[in-house]
Amino acid sequence: MSVETGREYYGVSQVPPEIIGPGQTFETVTDRISQVVLTRETPKGWFIGLGIALMLLMVFIMSVSMLLAYGTGIWGLNIPVGWAFDIVNFVWWVGIAHAGTLISAILLLLRQKWRTSINRFAEAMTLFAVSCAGLYPLMHLGRPWLAYWLLPYPNTMGMWPNFRSPLLFDVFAVSTYASVSFLFWFTGLIPDLATLRDRSQNFFGRTIYGILALGWRGSARHWERYETAYLLLAGLSTPLVVSVHTIVSFDFAVSVIPGWHATIFPPYFVAGAIFSGFAMVVTLSIPIRKYYDLEDFITLKHLDNMARVMLATGLIVAYGYMMEAFMGWYSGNTYERYMVYARIFGHFAPAYWALILCNIIIPQMLWFKKVRANLAALWVISLVVNVGMWLERYVIVVTSLSRDFLPSSWFRFVPTFWDWSTFIGTMGLFLTLLFLFIRVLPMISIFEMRTLVPGAELKEELHEAPEASR
Amino acid sequence: MSSRPASSRPPIYGLMAEFSDPNELIAAIRQARAGGYRRMDAYTPYPIEEVAHELGIHGNHLPKLVLAGGVIGMCAGYALQYWTSVIEYPINVGGRPLNSIISFMPITFETTVLTAAIFAVFGMLALNGLPMPYHPVFNVPRFALASRDRFFLCIEATDPMFDRELTRRFLERLVPRSVAEVEH
């Protein structure tokens, strides 16, 4: 019996409890999801969407070309604001990348069955968001073709990277995260690729899906090891997700810049990452479930649960803001106190107040079940949270740096056209990858959906492995 | 299929019965085991623990392998940092000790997780003998449904009890949707 059962039994639950629509069987689940990839005519909307995404991708290519041609001088950053849009965007994308693996891993460990229909999609989102995130530190290097210098390998300079630096932690954390997320995603895909191999109508489909499926045949012996591996990956990924944004927060927190050097940064960044990650999943899944008729698989229950996670993580983020402000004052340190003042009343105060509005005040509407059940409202709130989380990083990065210890070196950061175009451009990269993914791979885990249909229920007398499920 | 005596036909991989319900499959496995068959495998469109249980599959070595991978990653990660920062390239960074254990923890953690995850995935594939794009079971035309909605039980020819005719008759008694010979 699932965790919710008892509560729903007494009519307590506020939304329909279904995590899969009525009347689904093994056949319908398999065919409905795989036809999106295999047989259904590609909808016009997909082409329009991909077209827009490709146009944005052009913006990105243009921006990067300009950057490579002219250097980082085309951006608005300058000492002391040596980090600006690039790191803001990096943290924003990495944050978004957190929902995917987290949804998959933690919810699997917690035996939450509602994860099944959103995990594949969210994991793919993770991969694409990490790809976008990883580009920013590379671009910020100014000479991205030398990025391999950050890796520890025997080199002609006779030097090794400084392992005490959180920037190097980042190299390891982000690359590990991308690799493990990819492995996790691919492992989950193997049985579905076998399904596509067996359903595909043409030679190319059979061959390509066949190669990727690695010859999966659904043997009970294979499933046994597969399930173990998948569970172990989930167990490994959960602390990994936490570690990645923790390490991102170390980029700031281990320095001595007021507004950066705060011990609450690790949990507060992690919560913020989950907050923005879930917001992005909601933002994307509401239109997609509508457009591809997947309402039976991504149900109101899923959206309600995701809204609750957003509310909870949003409150932790609010706690973080409160503690930052209070401790800034409590420290009795002039610079710390000034940073609190500068954020609330200074030049960048509009950004700060906008972030409070987007991240704290507006999400409080999620307390109400009517708001959570209203797709339009939920979608708007999730967008607002995406904006708010971007503003949060902007406030952290820019206000702290623009007010150096010495007033003589104070600097007002103003983003240039290329700052914006690079940022918008990476959205193009993200959307392009996402559209291609939707077209060629099953966006919902087919084999896991099969476990949810009524036909998968075993007769009582067959339950002879009571301890096996944990 | 043919009227020739069983001995002169080319050897086969096994006999495969098709079911449309997991309960039927589990019941079939039980009967097959009760009938003395041991070398068999079930093919299902999604993992069913009870099937593995009935087939007598208990646990596997993957957790140990992943633990080993984690330990290797942990040791290698720390050793890399220690060797480069203390022995090969000692450099004073803001007065921190050469062996800055505290600062070395995050990367040690990352390498641990990375190696363990690689061991988990590649270990699973290797133990499963994958990739194996060609396998006799794919020769059965209806086997394509194993990745959709059908549940298959294959009794392999290497089983000492296996006999083309007797086993076929045995499987037919289980009332499957179909029984097919699996060619090599």
Add this chain to the structure above:
Amino acid sequence: MQVFHRSTNVLSRFTIFGGLFVVAGLVYGLYLVNSSPYVTQQGVAKEQPIQFSHKHHAGELGIDCRYCHTTVEKLAYAGMPATKTCMNCHSQIWTNSEFLEPVRRSWRTDESIEWTKVYDLPQYVYFNHSIHVNKGVGCETCHGRVDLMNVLWQKPTMQMQWCLDCHRQPEKYLRPRQFIFSMDYQPPSDQLDLGRKLKEEYDVHTRVTCSACHR
């Protein structure tokens, strides 16, 4: 349905396993290229506008390094000789040689001879000859047996690793000051002991901070 031929089983495993070696090989290949003379110019003889032979001048005639490279003991730059330096002798000997026509033209027209740089350090590296020469680093240690080279070539890789090798452990290479300009100096068998003693005596320190060279 059987999608693949049975041979693909071996093939697929071979590709995955072999892929590891291909990647490793590519990385190693890159490493080889990066440390090869193609990139470093190590050991590549450079043609000069004049067929000047160090072997003849420094080796056979025994002219001291400092006769031409006059500022090596005082300045960062060892100094390239002015045309005047050449003419000191060549206004008297080989005055009609074809080979020396560029020198005479430079002398007539007052335009410098454009030598091809053999030891070409990047602009972001600060290097000072005088400190090295005065602290016991012989010319030959970096430049090799110039007295045996007809056309000059670069002895070391000139990669940072090579600089740091000495900067981390100068005692491996230090020699007494009287042998700085000797070309045929042989380090004693107890070089490390001698090096440590000289390090003490000449007040030599390991300099491995970034700003020692990248100023």
Add this chain to the structure above:
Amino acid sequence: MEVVASNVTLDAEHPILRLQRNALIAGVAGLALTAVGFFVTPDQFFRSYLLGFMYWFGIALGSMAILMIHHIAGGAWGAVIRRMLESSIGTIPVLAVLFIPVALGTHHLYEWTHADVVAKDAVLQAKQAYLNVPFFLVRAVLYFVVWFAVASLLRRWSLEQDRELDPRGIVRMELMSRGGLVLYGITVTFAVVDWVMSLEPHWFSTVFGLLLMAGQGLAAFAFCVAVSTVLSRRESVARFFGPAQYHDLGNFMLAFTMIWAYLSFSQLLIIWSGNLPEETAWYFTRSQGGWKVIGYSLIFLHFAVPFAVLLQRKIKRTGSKLALVALWLLFMRFVDLYWLVAPSLHPTSALPHWLDFTAVIGIGGVWLWFFVGRLAQNPVLALNDPSLPEVEA
């Protein structure tokens, strides 16, 4: 509407009642000895008393948070320990009374109450708007009022639910818990800033509140596991504490151990790397002499060993073994608090004073006496908990 009920009450011979009597004896004896300490060495008396108070306070407040998480998220694990959590938060009035000596001893404990010290210290002057005795007391009263209000409402509604199942009651408790968790987060944060962090008034760490909350959650889970094995001496109770329930509780202990380690490590890495004198002083004291030994032992005995042990499935599914781990963690919680609190007051010596033991035993004995008293008043398992069907399933 079906009523799910298993009306189990404690029989008069139940071992936990014997434990209760012994606790009272230990408590009275401990408090009496501690009181003697007040006349012998008043400074040490207050230090030890604060330590003992913070320990049991942590269990009670941690129970409150866990109870509210259960009301929101549900789960069989919570249904079986719910009454223990409710009994634990039922002791908040007792804790308020036990807090009085701390309130009276501010001058002995807190440097910022010394006018002469503050007069010479610009930083302390800057903080005076917050760190002053009247405001400190007002805040303490406010915290206890909030906790008492939340706790008593949750308890009252829970007892109402025992009598009759009303879906609206479940919703009411869930709503209360949501707001209550927010209040819990804020009040506990400021309470530990007031009572523990301000022992070293120059030091500050934004994560300190979360760190102690993680410790409270761990202590509360460990406490519940320990109590449930005692309660399980009777079959009527034991049948609700199957391997699955212990497994979940063990996983929670594992999770909280990891959260505690994660927050502790992050704080250490950030302060160590930042290397600012006002912050590192705190760790500097704690990395000298005996404190260093305790600090290192925390890494191994509060994290590494419990972590490795709690990864074992067999241990988590066996109540008796898990109880040993729980007792060990309860002990390590005390060591951790000792390492957090005591160096601020006597930085040079890491050896505990005898009062440290009498105070924690005295306060704990009295607290436990009240705790079991609350537990014995009502059915040992909360009736009509919406998650109870999962327990029996």
